[in-house]
Amino acid sequence: MEVGTLIWLVLFLPVLGFLVQAFFGGRVVRSQGVAGKKLMGTLAVLPIAISFVLGCIITAQLAQQPADARFSIHTLFSWIDILSLSIPFEVRVDPLSMTMVLIITGIGSLIHVYATGYMAEEKDYSRFFTYLNLFIAFMLILVLGNNLLLLFIGWEGVGLCSYLLIGFWYKDLANSRAANKAFIVNRIGDWGLTLGMFIIVALIASNIGKLGLDNVRFLSYDVILSAPVIEIFKANPGWTTAAALLLFVGAMGKSAQFPLYLWLPDAMAGPTPVSALIHAATMVTAGVVLLNRMNILFQLSPVASAVVCGVGAFTALFAALIAFGQTDIKKVLAYSTVSQLGFMFIACGAGAYWAGMFHVTTHAFFKALLFLGSGAVIHAMAHDQDMRNYGNLRKYLKITSATMIIGWLAIAGVSVWTFFGFAGFYSKEAILGAAFANEFASIGGINIGFYSACVGMFVALLTSFYMSRMTFMTFFGQEERWRLIPAGAHHDAQGHDDHSHDHGHTHAHHEAHDHGPDTHGFFYTDEELAAQHVGHDHDDHHHALDAEHEPHEVPPSMWVPLVVLAALSVAGGFLLYTNHMFEHWLYPGGQLAILGEIKAYPEWKTLLVALSTGAALGGIVLGWFFYGKKLPEREGWDLRRWSPFRRAAGQQFGYDKAMVDMSVEGGNQLATFSWKFLDSKGIDAIVNGVAGLAGQIGKLFGWAQTGFVRGYALLMLLGGVGLIGYLALVLFQSNGGPK
């Protein structure tokens, strides 16, 4: 089949899957029970898996093309088409979009498979897959769209799915608040992205005559990134920097960079497969995809590049420090994700856009693995997420621990010199090498890129250290700490990945209604309510973690994806890096370098390798030293014994609380003031005062009793007629009256 047909299949299969789940899922699961779940689970995985296969076929075809012919645009229909702006619904098949398609559908299918196991006991089984399939569809639009507005559809669409999935267990309001926070913080980023788009449109549109453009597709990549338009950008450096920075604000929101990272840790309230797919492997990397797409714009602006680098480096460090204060296994991984995303932005700022995408890819392998692994642990530990209650789990969870250890080595970037390394080693090396070597991410002569790389190197050590902390606390040591939990320490901590088993309507009180008879049939009768209880009572088999708990390995549907991802984490980096395969695939003709050649390494490459190898191993040694045997006293259940630094780190150094307090409480006060004082006592009082005055005048004349409305109306009519008469008089006098 033609690429033009296949690519639409890739895009619409997940949409189809979504529709099937949305319209039939609930009914099938309710009526068929476990068999229904099996069926709907299969129907959820299939579209994504087929999309992946089709994506592979397209990619293979694309790879056979000569390097300069590796892109094509396919238009389906005209979405917005007015004289001043045209936005077709068009997709772009090129190495960047197909790389992301493979990650999304590939990792996506694995996580879908995993989720069929993980969510097996969930009542709202098909609702979960409805959202998950919809997410894949929006994510594909985001990466495949050939214009910024289609990217924006995907951008906000994945945000919606993220919102729905974070709040999946909505009966706990904390989850809903986390979902709201994610959506709203992302909208702040989207505000920037929208304004960035506006600048681009305004810039191109106002030069349309000089450009000789014969169309108004101002937001299509082939227009924005065409040579004459690049000249326009060059002629307006200030606007270019503004546009680049505003697009980056969007990226900061979606990719959780400081100061907009706030939502991602809270997003762990969602089910763990969601954390793996959306909040680690795919959605949060959208910012990096955007920067790759628009890399020319950023290359044109050293200031924007420097900001990208600096924000990336600061975020990487900040999140890594916070990770040391976390006891919730998913929170550690969440901050680690924020930190790793920072690395990707260091790469982009330094000009090595391909390295950013390379890290997106390897990170997708090992972070999906780590999240799914943590899900398996949580599953085995009765939904307890506190690492202080773990320990020695390698004895019970053989496959999970083996694969997670691989993930840990991959994120730490462990390598045997340069002969062979785990996936994370190669991408981190590429990022730091480029950041050390290049100079154009600078503001006022200060090479921000270089300093970012120094920070990055330190964060590499921290990463290895805190990931070792997590691994040792969970899988190693002799203590099986869930057997040692002191009374009162239970359920003190942060979120719990807690399934909501439906308890039916057991709380319904059978009180008499005071609204009279239910003539419209709005309410269930007592008999109907009673019938519902019978059907739901067996659902309640949830038990808590206690001293007698025996962890069991997870079912194959959950560990098979772990094994596949582990294999990718071992070999993926090596295979993609050898002979510059990934770099040459992504930018076949070499990345278009605006400001001179982009160097891959500084002259002191050997030292760099030594440093990063040392950082990876050093972190592991430190981790073993502190956490290898048992949980240190100063990090135990009793928070009062923690060091001040760790306590502060545990609370994000107060940043989150400050921001939330300011916006929620401050906003609340401002809004209440506006409503109660400005609106009611201010504007409205003036209006009522005027009306009252009119009433008083009416009373004066004694006809107000005839009824408010008539009185007022008459008054106004009289006033109006008077005014009209006066105006008419003026009018005629000034023109000598009617002719």
Added chain:
Amino acid sequence: METGFGLLSLTIFLPLIGILMLLVWPDDDRRMLRNIALGTTLATFAVSLLVFSRFDGGTYHFQMVELVKWAPALGINYKIGVDGVSIWLLLLTTLLSVLAVWFSTYVEKRVKAYMAFMLLLETTMLGVFVSLDLVLFYAFFEASLIPMFFLINIWGGERRRYAAIKFFLYTFAGSIFMLIGIVVLSQIYKSQFGVPSFDIVQIQSAIANGTFWTGFVHFQAWIFWAFAIAFMVKCPMFPFHTWLPDAHVEAPTAGSVILAGVLLKMGTYGFLRFCLPFFPDVIQQQVPIIITLAVIGIIYGAVVAAVQPDVKKLVAYSSVAHMGFVMIGIFSLSHTGIMGGAMQQLNHGISTGALFLMIGLLYERRHTRMFADFGGLKAQMPIYAAIFLIVMLSSVGLPTTNGFIGEFLAMLGLFQAAAAGAFGLNLGLSIIAGFGVVLAAVYLLIMFMKVFYGPNTNPENQRLKDLKPWEIALCGVFVIFIFWGGLFPNTFLKPMEKSLNATRMMALNAPGQRPSWGDAALDIDERGNLVRNDAGGAVIVSPPNFHFENLSPFKSAEALQTRK
């Protein structure tokens, strides 16, 4: 030009025939009274579809014009017609009337009078959108207050009397100014041409060729504001919005749907129909004032909405914010912005109408709208929750829903105008307006969370059944339009484009280069140029500053070359 009554008149007055049938039907046969009303609105909708099928989006001129002499000595006639600006509002009105009457199955109190007022309301609203005579327009504009006043006053909530009077006086007071403006316009016409005229087409034609305002230029700004005040109250724009929350909270559900869906659009329609074409010499100076008020409204409405304890009041304040987007689009005086503003009018009618309807469905069951009484309804009423979610997202302006298209184009239009420094606009206004989109997410998500998420603890709510099939169908109509508008906005944009382009040129072009409603030989070609058909399509003028090329602060590539 057609004379006599035709299809358009049938559309307007069909509801009156329904009223006659209602009047002769026995009071106690509620079921049949409802069916008569529903049948009438359906028939009206069908006729309006017929109007649409005959509508030609290829011209900016008024179509299906009907003229009946009324008081020729005074220059007052019964003259109606549709163009691209009004055609969708006509359809929106007939559609929302069907849906509002359909919902009104739940009305038990004085059904005959209720339905009669609903139908009367429909006639007056339709009349507003098709009137081509200022007196006729004013008559319909004011007449629409009466049925709405009674709907609030009789079928409203606890403070219905206060709200009804406030609604009536507020909007009535605003339109008094317009009446003055109308009279002055006709008198100016009289002093220029010897006979008075209230004919919109005649007056605009005289404005287009520059003869109307000669010697009266100093009146323009005053009359502009006389009209603008009436429409600002109607929209409503900050600071004339305080009647809206009260009216909405007290109005019965169907009243709220119509109020938000159609009545507010009379304001923005008025701006498009009169304020842009009639005052070309002064309009540009007024732009910053209107845009500033609109932007304040966007932020203020959103902020105040966020803390409302009553769901309906929250949506009412959100209307203030959403209508602000319509206004920034229209008054950006850019093609993109006007298209966006006009689109946003329709979207607001659909999404906010739908929100009020959804709230009404819940209110019928629980007789409360306070957030404190709800929570956790998602598990109890999953279909209701799903539809509410879609409607809420359309109001948030999520791409792929209709709400996004209008907002995006309106904001883009304002940005382009402001970046170019046109009309004295400041870029800061555009940036702040963008923040309104963030705030929209804040209050709407809070609303959704408070009603649907969390535990379902209220015992009253634990007995609630999900929506009935006919209610799902009713809401489904809105959902269809939400996605239709979001995925295929061209359906709505294309028929409006020529008329809106003409409206923009009426406001911005020099005399003699303005499109004229009276000159049938003038038209707009496919590229947006004003052309003269009797001269073989010769281009008179291209749209001015279509992309703000001339005002642009942006340097071209040549500038770079010369600098080097």
